[in-house]
Amino acid sequence: MSQKKLIDQMSDEQLQQSLFMSQFILFSLAVVLSIFLFDHFTKWFDLFSLNIREIIYYGCLPGLLIVLIDIVLMYFLPKEYFDDGGINQKIFTNRSVTSIFMIALIVAVSEELLFRGVIQTVFGYVIASTIFAFVHFRYLQKPVLFISVLLISFYIGYLYELTNNLLVTITAHFVVDFLLGLIIRYKIDEVIA
Numbered sequence: 540m541s542q543k544k545l546i547d548q549m550s551d552e553q554l555q556q557s558l559f560m561s562q563f564i565l566f567s568l569a570v571v572l573s574i575f576l577f578d579h580f581t582k583w584f585d586l587f588s589l590n591i592r593e594i595i596y597y598g599c600l601p602g603l604l605i606v607l608i609d610i611v612l613m614y615f616l617p618k619e620y621f622d623d624g625g626i627n628q629k630i631f632t633n634r635s636v637t638s639i640f641m642i643a644l645i646v647a648v649s650e651e652l653l654f655r656g657v658i659q660t661v662f663g664y665v666i667a668s669t670i671f672a673f674v675h676f677r678y679l680q681k682p683v684l685f686i687s688v689l690l691i692s693f694y695i696g697y698l699y700e701l702t703n704n705l706l707v708t709i710t711a712h713f714v715v716d717f718l719l720g721l722i723i724r725y726k727i728d729e730v731i732a
Contacts, residue, residue: 554629558642562649569653576661586656588704597698598707602714605691609719612683620683631723639724643716651709654692655699668696691715 549557574580613621631639650671659667671692678684699708 549629551629551633554626555642558630559645562645565653566649569649569657572653572657572661576657582660583656586660586703586705588702588706590702590704590706593702593704594706594710597702597704598710599714601694601698602711602718605694605711605715606718606722609687610722612687616683620681623677623681623684626677627719627723631720634720634724636721636724639720640717643713643720646716647709647713651695651705651712655696655708656705659696659699664693664696664700668692671696 573583577583630642634642654667654671654674658670668689669692672685672689673679675685675688678688695708695711698711699705
């Protein structure tokens with residue numbers, strides 16, 4: 540059965556439960572791996588810095604830049620290049636802004652804790668960024684989406700290299716997911732294309 544047919548058969552609630560379950564698994568994996576790979580569990584505290592200037596400059600602004608680039612690409616490239624099998628459409632179309640905010644926050648926190656917080660901290664930038672891109676396996680059949688997520692992954696990984704601050708990468712990831720969720724919710728992507 541194709542991914543699109545499977546997604547079409549799922550209710551919004553089932554899809555949301557699946558999303559939250561996958562994020563819970565990533566979050567749990569981050570915690571478990573940190574127990575084995577960090578010298579001490581308190582290493583987590585070293586990965587967060589509430590530096591507002593850094594969060595805005597390296598988190599918010601790059602997130603906005605990524606979304607602007609996506610908007611430009613949506614304008615110039617055919618719509619089917621951005622079709623992920625209907626998953627993002629189904630996740631965001633009937634959600635409230637608050638729900639989109641929460642989904643984007645949960646995804647940003649769980650994915651950044653695992654990929655930047657644990658994998659990049661222990662194994663390095665290239666490995667973490669590459670694994671992050673391949674975890675988004677639904678994009679493998681869509682070259683534009685896969686290249687986009689790969690470049691975004693390396694860019695956010697680079698931001699972590701610059702700052703060593705997970706609040707920066709969580710912010711950048713959140714801004715991208717939240718704004719793109721709003722674009723899908725309000726069908727701005729159809730106006731752009």
